[in-house]
Amino acid sequence: MTKITVLPHPTLCPQGLTFEAEAGESICNALLYHDVFIEHACEQSCACTTCHVVVRKGFNSLEEATEDEEDLLDKAWGLEPQSRLSCQALVADEELVVEIPKYTINHAREENH
Numbered sequence: 338m339t340k341i342t343v344l345p346h347p348t349l350c351p352q353g354l355t356f357e358a359e360a361g362e363s364i365c366n367a368l369l370y371h372d373v374f375i376e377h378a379c380e381q382s383c384a385c386t387t388c389h390v391v392v393r394k395g396f397n398s399l400e401e402a403t404e405d406e407e408d409l410l411d412k413a414w415g416l417e418p419q420s421r422l423s424c425q426a427l428v429a430d431e432e433l434v435v436e437i438p439k440y441t442i443n444h445a446r447e448e449n450h
């Protein structure tokens with residue numbers, strides 16, 4: 338099992354959370370399983386950006402993103418060098434610290450209107 342720490346997010350996880358996940362499970366599923374209801378608008382098929390997370394620790398333990406994932410990430414709100422689509426990033430054997438960005442691209446649009 339691999340330890341995952343979720344940094345506090347104002348609505349999804351106000352207190353932050355630490356839990357253990359199986360290696361090979363997607364970060365998205367691990368979050369959902371622990372009641373952190375991150376958006377996953379395309380049902381985890383690598384076709385949106387709503388499941389975007391920033392991996393603050395353990396980023397290099399994850400398998401590299403595919404080109405499709407990288408292309409989508411380019412459109413994500415708040416992109417950072419350690420950004421991943423959580424439905425595509427599989428937990429490995431190194432502890433992870435994950436930050437859920439404040440907005441998804443949908444929310445960012447709503448804020449502007």
Ligand code: FES
Pocket residue numbers: 376377378379380381382383384385386387388422423424425
């Ligand atoms: S849920 Fe759409 S890319 Fe992850």
